[in-house]
Amino acid sequence: MTPFELAARYLIPRLRALTAARLLDGGMSQNEVARRLGVTQPMVRKYAAEAEEAMEAMEAMGIPREAADAMASALADAATRGYWEHISAMNSIVASVLSGGGLCAFHRRIDRGIPDDCSLCSDVLRGGPDQYIEDVSNAVSALVESPHAYLLVPEVGMNVALAPPGASTVEQVVGVPGRLVRVGTRVVAIGRPSYGGSTHTAGVALWAGRRWGFPRAAVATRHDASIIGAAAAMGLRVHKVGEEPQEAPDLMVDMGGPGVEPIIYFLGRSALEAARKALEAARRVGTRDT
Template sequence: MSLVLPSELVVERFLPTVRAMLATRLADRGMTQQEIAAELGVTQAAVSKYVSGTGGGDDRFRDDPETVATVDHIADGLAGGELDAYDALAELLSLVRSLEDRGPICELHEDVMPELRGLGCDLCVRGLDPDVRAERDVLANVRTAARTLASIPGMADSVPNVGTNVGMCLPEPRDETDVAAVPGRIYAMGGRIEIPANPEFGASKHVATAILAANDADPSVRGAINVATDDDVLEAAAATGIDPLEFDADYEDRGEHLRNRFEDRGEVPRVAYHRGAFGIEPATYVFGATATDAAELIETVLDVASSS
């Protein structure tokens, strides 16, 4: 993993671009290259390169509306005497904080550290507080679970026509926005598993409904995956010591129905399924303490099913 600090990108990519933008605008406002050099804290030779357009820079910042507006404001203030160096510095620091909050600096950081993609990283803005760590850990867990599913032999045969999804909730979830899942669901194409995007919170209503119902009954259960209902798979689950729970497919409030079934059982089973109904494809939910826990159980059960 390449360890790159956002501050390095500010120094290497942001500052040269902003200095070039400011130099050009200050020259347009009638300031000499020597005056511009004094304001920007660079040499006159550097200003000459900036003004001639050979000083480099990053178009990601040049084209960013907030950066353009801030640079124009600073240039007007410095040229007109309404801003001094302290004021200009304050404006630029405020801009940097804004661009780190899902802006161009954040985008650059994800480019040079691909490991950050899909984590909803707010580290620069909020710091490593417990909530951010919990969100990051859940997203990473769901992503790992999805990759595990893609590596399981024969998994494509267990994907329903409507697709599979894998989800995991935060501790003490309130609603589906506290459940991370794969946007657009996971599909089987040509015998392979296709994962269309990195996980996001609030991406799936169906798997979230099952997870929230299970978590209400047992807070230790935070992950679930839906697969196609198959008798061989159910028998394989039973062979591993699991007692699958059947529930009705044709009802309006699936979450409340599942809560009632879990209460009747006295626990959240590792596997719960229905046989479908008119317009409803048969589905099986595999639960786990985490999303990866559920994925590993699916791998175990499919291995048993293929061996029998």
Template sequence: MSLVLPSELVVDRFLPTVRAMLAVRLAERGLTQREIADELGVTQAAVSKYVGGESGGDDRFRNDPETVATVERIADGLASGELDGYDALAELLSLVRSLEDRGPICELHEEEMPELRGLGCDLCVRGLDPDVRAERDVLANVRTATRTLASIPGMVDAVPNVGTNVGMCLPDPRDETDVAAIPGRIYAMGGRIEIPANPEFGASKHVATAVIAANAVEPEVRGAINIATDDDLLEAARKRGLDPLEFDADYEDRGAHLRRQFADRGTVPRVAYHRGAFGIEPATYVFGATAADAAELIDDLLEAAAS
């Protein structure tokens, strides 16, 4: 793991870019290079490079509307004397806090530390939070589940035309934003499983709906995976004593329909399926305490169905 602090990015990427932007704006307002150097706390040689466009910098900040507006405001204030160094510093600190909150600094941080991607990380603005740990655990579990699916020999044939997705919810989910899944779904291509992206919260609607419906009836159930409906797999489930639940594919409110079915049974089945309807491909949902549990069950059932 590459451990990078946001403050490092501020010093290495943000500050040089903003200094160069300010140098150009102040030069446009008639300040000499010596005056600009005094305002920015750098050498005149550095100002010459800034003004000459030799300083590099990061276009994410240079093209960011909030950064541009702040730089213009500071340049106007310094040039007119309405702002001093303290005021300019306050403006920049406020800008940094804003850019760390899902802005370009946050984007750069995710590039430097890929472990942060998909977390909705608020460490910079909110500090250490137990909710963040719970989100990380869910995302890690979904990643484990997808790796399991990709390693199953018969999984390619179990992926429906609409794709497979892996979902796992946080405790007490409110809506699909509390369910982590794979953006764009998982597809079978060229005889192998294609996983297009790392899991994110709010990336799935259909699997999220099934997970939330199951969790509402049985809070211990937090994971689900959709696969193609296959009679051999259903028979393998029955031989394991799992008693798959068949439900109607043609319904208006998927979540309410599934909750009723689960409540009527008194428990959430490990396997629930439908045979499809007009414009609806047959689908089977495999549930588990976690997404990884559901993936392991699929592995077992596909192996049993193939034997």
């Protein structure tokens, strides 16, 4: 069984079931969900009835419940924007799960012929060279591999966005479609960096780029006084949204509003630079708390 057959048989139907249930819970009709997902209305009804079973199956496949829930949330968000947006997000998430080895153990359980040193998915799905996607990918890797990054993840998930020279819309900004989520004390990326992969964080990167020059990156992290304090102690310039910055800040503090979570955005000329600023602040907070 090829990795693509594996995803088509076991992963995609369960992601669709979780997504359909999320959209229905949000008040969307079965007919509208069917149109957005590109399936029939009876299939939507079947998906909704099997949502919890699908979640349990995802866990059995080696995908943590928190990660599966984050994937469903990202897919539902994309589906509310349209059918093609959902297809694009599904493609990115499935490619990320496969290339990141998320189904390797499950694949070997059902196909004993797979060699121990198989790297087919990572080789095939690595993608072509793009310096901006590579930069965001490096930033994501730094966050995923850090023992302190979980301290940075907000309730809505973390994102990394890079606005390259010439960018004028969020579709021209590189981001992570499904965000980065916390699973225990680990950070998991839901989706591969791609153009149009972010909205809010991409908007911040665009704003900063227009103000202080491109390329410009932003990393959205949890709002916490200890993180802001650690950043200030590092000598980073802190800007509060609503004030007028005189020079390019290292982080922006957005206090949110009714129903909107406060967020800290670490900024940099590259995604990796912004991520390293955030990680150093998290390291100082983590070291102090232990």
